[in-house]
Amino acid sequence: MPTITKEKKQSEKPAKKGAPLKALSVKEIVICALSGAVLGLAAPGINLWPIAWFGLAPLLLLIVSSKSGFTATARGFIFGTCFNLVYLNWYLGLQPLDWLGFNWWQGWLMACAAWLIVSMHQGILISLFALASYLIPVCESYLPRKISGVWRIPAFVLFPGLWVLILNKLGNAPSMLGVPWSMLEYTQYQQTQVIQVASIIGGIGVGFLIVLANVSVANLVATLHKKSTFKLLASDRPRTALIQLGITALILVGAYVAGAWDSSRASVEATRRAAVLQGNINIEMQKTRKRWNPLDLFHHYQRLLTGARPGLIVYTESAMPVFFREHDDIVNSMGAQARSLKSDMVVGSMDRLSADSPYNSAFGITSDGKLLNTVYHKRYLVPFGEYPPAFIEYLPDWIRVLTNTPAGGGFAAGQDPAVLNLKGGKVAPLICFECISPELVASSTRHGGELLVNLSDLAWFHDSSIGEQMLAFSVFRAVENRRFFVFAANTGPSAIINPRGEICQRSGLGQDLLLEGSIGFISDMSIFSRWYR
Numbered sequence: 175m176p177t178i179t180k181e182k183k184q185s186e187k188p189a190k191k192g193a194p195l196k197a198l199s200v201k202e203i204v205i206c207a208l209s210g211a212v213l214g215l216a217a218p219g220i221n222l223w224p225i226a227w228f229g230l231a232p233l234l235l236l237i238v239s240s241k242s243g244f245t246a247t248a249r250g251f252i253f254g255t256c257f258n259l260v261y262l263n264w265y266l267g268l269q270p271l272d273w274l275g276f277n278w279w280q281g282w283l284m285a286c287a288a289w290l291i292v293s294m295h296q297g298i299l300i301s302l303f304a305l306a307s308y309l310i311p312v313c314e315s316y317l318p319r320k321i322s323g324v325w326r327i328p329a330f331v332l333f334p335g336l337w338v339l340i341l342n343k344l345g346n347a348p349s350m351l352g353v354p355w356s357m358l359e360y361t362q363y364q365q366t367q368v369i370q371v372a373s374i375i376g377g378i379g380v381g382f383l384i385v386l387a388n389v390s391v392a393n394l395v396a397t398l399h400k401k402s403t404f405k406l407l408a409s410d411r412p413r414t415a416l417i418q419l420g421i422t423a424l425i426l427v428g429a430y431v432a433g434a435w436d437s438s439r440a441s442v443e444a445t446r447r448a449a450v451l452q453g454n455i456n457i458e459m460q461k462t463r464k465r466w467n468p469l470d471l472f473h474h475y476q477r478l479l480t481g482a483r484p485g486l487i488v489y490t491e492s493a494m495p496v497f498f499r500e501h502d503d504i505v506n507s508m509g510a511q512a513r514s515l516k517s518d519m520v521v522g523s524m525d526r527l528s529a530d531s532p533y534n535s536a537f538g539i540t541s542d543g544k545l546l547n548t549v550y551h552k553r554y555l556v557p558f559g560e561y562p563p564a565f566i567e568y569l570p571d572w573i574r575v576l577t578n579t580p581a582g583g584g585f586a587a588g589q590d591p592a593v594l595n596l597k598g599g600k601v602a603p604l605i606c607f608e609c610i611s612p613e614l615v616a617s618s619t620r621h622g623g624e625l626l627v628n629l630s631d632l633a634w635f636h637d638s639s640i641g642e643q644m645l646a647f648s649v650f651r652a653v654e655n656r657r658f659f660v661f662a663a664n665t666g667p668s669a670i671i672n673p674r675g676e677i678c679q680r681s682g683l684g685q686d687l688l689l690e691g692s693i694g695f696i697s698d699m700s701i702f703s704r705w706y707r
Contacts, residue, residue: 198248206236210253214260216361218646219639226361230388233300234333235396237307239403250304255297261356262296265289267638273461296356299345306336311406329393329407330418334385342378351557354610355643358384363646366675369653370433373440373700376612377650383429390415390422437674440656440700444692446598447485448660449517450668451475453493454686457633460495468496468504476511478688484516484541486598486693490664491522491534491606491631498523498537499545509543516541518596520603522629525549531586534560536603536629538594548595551588552605554614559634560585591621599695600624606631609647609661612654612706619655619703624695626657631664637683641667649675656700658693 198206213229215222233253240246265288269281276284310332337358346352359380362368372380396404397415409415453475459466466474471494479487494504498521512519518541525535533551540546555561561584591614594601602623608614609628618626628648632641641663652659653675661669669680670691679691 198245198252202249203252205232206249206252207256209233209236210256210258211260213253214257216358217261217356217639217643218360218363219264219642220260221364223361223365226358226384227387228391230358230385231392231395233304234307234388234392234407235404237304238396238406240304240308243305243308246308247301247305251294251297251301253297253304254300255293257300258293258296258356259289262289262293264635264638264640264643265292267635267640269636273457292353295351299341299352302345303336303340306340307333310336330386330389330422333389334382337385338378338382342381348554353557353607355607357381360643360646360650363649363675367434368430369650369675370437371429372433372650372653372675373436373656373702374432375429376654376702376706378612378706379429380650383426386422387426390419393418436656436701440673440698442656442658442673442694442696444658444672444694446693446695447483448658448670448691448693449482449485449487450660450662450670450681450689451478451487451489451493452662452664452666452668452681452685452687452689453478453490454665454684455493455633456665456684457636460492460631460633468494468501471495472504472507474686478686479511479515482515482517482688483690485518486596486601486625486660487512487515487517487519488627488660488662489519489521489629490662490668491629492524493521493629493664494523496523497526497532498535499525499549505539505545509539509545512539512541513543518598518601520594520596520601520627520629522605522631525551533588534585534605535588536594536605536627538596538601541597546594546596548592550592550594550603550605552585552608553588553591554608554611555585555587556607561587591618591623593618593622601627604628607644607647609644609651612651612702615651615655616703616706619657619699623657624697625693626651626655626659628659628661630662633665641665641683645669645671645677645680649677654700654702654706656698656703657696660693 209232213225216226216229233250236249237246240249266285268285268288270278271281271284310327342354342357346354359377362380369380393407393409394415396408397412455466458464498505508519519539521537521539523535523537524532526532536550538546594603600622602618604615604626615626630644645661645667648659648661648671652671652673656673658673659671666681666683666685668689670678670693672678673696679689681687681689
């Protein structure tokens with residue numbers, strides 16, 4: 175198997191001290207941009223998922239053929255930015271922004287700016303991956319010969335390890351304003367048999383395997399190409415490259431078998447009913463002068479609940495955009511409704527412990543009409559959308575207005591998981607894009623959650639692919655924790671997902687409806703839930 179090394183040719187002349195860094199050629203820029211965009215086509219919503227298993231190989235070849243750290247970084251940035259521009263195309267769904275007072279061209283400008291900025295942020299992370307992948311073998315080449323002949327990081331460990339470390343963990347940490355959205359593993363959310371191993375190694379492990387497959391593809395291409403520019407990744411002969419490809423295939427088969435074994439022992443019968451109350455309250459109905467008041471919303475939901483069967487009813491994020499515990503009339507009306515339907519309820523609303531600490535929250539109402547004392551406060555807030563980062567106070571008002579929330583100036587972050595102990599079982603609530611965080615979801619499972627429920631409001635993004643990508647995250651969280659997962663989105667799509675990651679029921683976009691299906695409450699913890707932090 176190849177190891178990445180950096181050998182200096184005697185004929186090479188040392189670069190002059192202080193020599194300017196050479197810019198990328200137009201050809202290099204085009205190759206990097208197109209390669210990244212092609213990999214982006216594997217994203218949920220576009221669903222050309224096979225590309226993920228070989229689409230990263232061009233970047234690996236671009237890195238090892240770089241003549242300097244600057245070149246590797248620049249190539250990684252262009253590749254990563256274009257990959258994310260395709261993957262995150264739903265940012266364009268932010269427009270129209272007339273509800274914020276922007277006209278059509280200003281709305282497009284704002285949407286494109288958000289799309290580009292977030293894509294470039296993720297592009298920077300991929301450029302750091304490229305730089306680290308380039309520098310580590312350079313550093314290894316300066317080790318004493320006795321050490322360097324023994325201690326080398328093989329390419330099939332280095333590349334996948336750096337990828338998940340930088341993209342999944344460090345660079346996208348909430349403290350870094352990171353959003354681990356465009357992860358490679360989510361491209362496989364419809365390949366149910368492939369992703370079962372996530373209950374053992376998690377989505378992050380599936381991502382590692384995808385990068386590993388790309389390393390083997392890149393190794394084979396580099397070996398067959400027989401060009402010195404790829405020598406750092408090439409094997410000494412084609413046979414060695416084929417052996418590595420075979421070993422990679424065996425690892426993937428082993429992961430498949432392990433996932434199938436865990437899936438077979440984790441099967442649970444769905445014995446209860448669940449219903450998602452998808453109100454389809456669009457952004458104009460929320461934010462403009464025509465917005466609906468709580469009484470309008472209550473009657474709207476009451477109409478949708480006609481004929482609902484006993485079980486669990488899940489409202490969406492901010493279904494009641496008030497401070498819930500301060501409105502006895504709403505609480506009492508919904509409690510009477512829960513008794514009438516003989517159903518537990520999970521309701522998205524707001525809470526506050528003091529005037530300056532409002533929370534985006536989830537409440538529980540039991541089937542006998544009682545409001546639970548336990549309230550879940552959202553822990554992972556959306557930068558700008560739910561809270562203004564500290565530096566935003568120095569930005570113009572037309573940017574600061576984008577932090578508009580139902581609570582006014584932004585939300586405070588909750589600190590701990592919470593479980594709603596309802597009559598039917600223990601529900602672990604999540605709110606909106608918290609489903610992108612395997613750490614948070616696993617902590618909710620360890621805290622006692624027997625059913626995972628996500629309350630979302632995707633109205634901001636209109637008819638975009640964001641909902642499909644949220645479903646992809648939810649599928650992985652269901653498999654990782656071996657839990658039924660109820661995904662409730664205000665404007666759709668909503669879904670009920672079983673512990674194998676199969677989407678059993680789902681709704682469309684822009685519909686007001688009651689989506690019903692079967693669920694189960696599970697107390698056993700998966701291997702992943704136990705170890706992942």
